Amino acid sequence: MVKAVTSFGGSGLSDWLVQRVSGVVLLAYFLVVGSFLVCNGAELTYEQWSAYFDSTFMRVFSTAAVLSVVAHSWIGLWSVSTDYLTERMMGGKGTVLRLAFQAASAVVLFTYLVWGIQILWS
């Protein structure tokens, strides 16, 4: 039996909402950064790029984007693992595999989070 405790908020509604909101944040982020890239295209220098990300707005926005990646991925990966890596699908080893997969995902996402914040705020 897969327990729901490892989901993001324990409630289906909060997971679902977080998934939608983080999706919108990411879409907005890629549109903003994408349009900056398109506008400055070929002649973009390192100084411009670095100055662009130095502004408080971009720092906060990038942090929001990093948080969204982490939350969005966790909920998505958790759902996938509780769909496919289960006792029903693969017998007893389902639980072991699922936990290992979730632990690995958590480590990777936590690393991204710390790393991202370090890059943005140091």
Place this chain on the structure above:
Amino acid sequence: MLKVSLYRYNPEVDQEPYMQDVEIDTAGKDLMVLDVLELLKAKDPSLAYRRSCREGVCGSDGMNMNGKNGLACITPISEALKNGKGGNTLVLRPLPGLPVIRDLVIDMSLFYQQYEKVKPYLVNNTPAPAIERLQSPEERAKLDGLYECILCACCSTACPSFWWNPDRFIGPSGLLQAYRFLADSRDTATEQRLSELDDPFSVFRCHGIQNCVNVCPKGLNPTKAIGHIRNMLLSRGT
């Protein structure tokens, strides 16, 4: 002659399921798939399937015909062949995702357990009026497209989310019934019903793929009902 490929499995004799190729004379008529099964059973009485009303009302003969779930009694051969898989051969399999008891007969226990979970009956603890609990025509109209479900399981067994988690995802059929009582003006257990649905599996495993809508022989729309439940959860939770 019509070529038929039949899923056969008798656990008392067979090690594993196999597809049996048979031919049957339909006298050139575009029979219903259930009629074909009756003809085949007359030749081989060991063939097992469920049926009762033979007119799309009882919901017992849900099966997979050339890759698509439906009721054999109201699906003409020509329509089954149009589903694509199998060419000119009529391919009959049990509904997917649930254990097979024998041939085209599946064990629907998990499907019924999910149905039971949504408390598919009216809950109203206020004193009963002398004659009946009244509903305006508008209130009654809200139940259209919900109450007609015949529990044939064509939808739930076409839903990938139900295949992966039939013990925790209610599935399109059960959720359609859940909404049928959430939408009923005479029911007073709305809050309790909603709180029992707000976990990551019961409702939220639906990813809106709409396989359910695609196969429902009664033309019902479980995806829409699921959207209504989600909106009710949303306005209750925010």
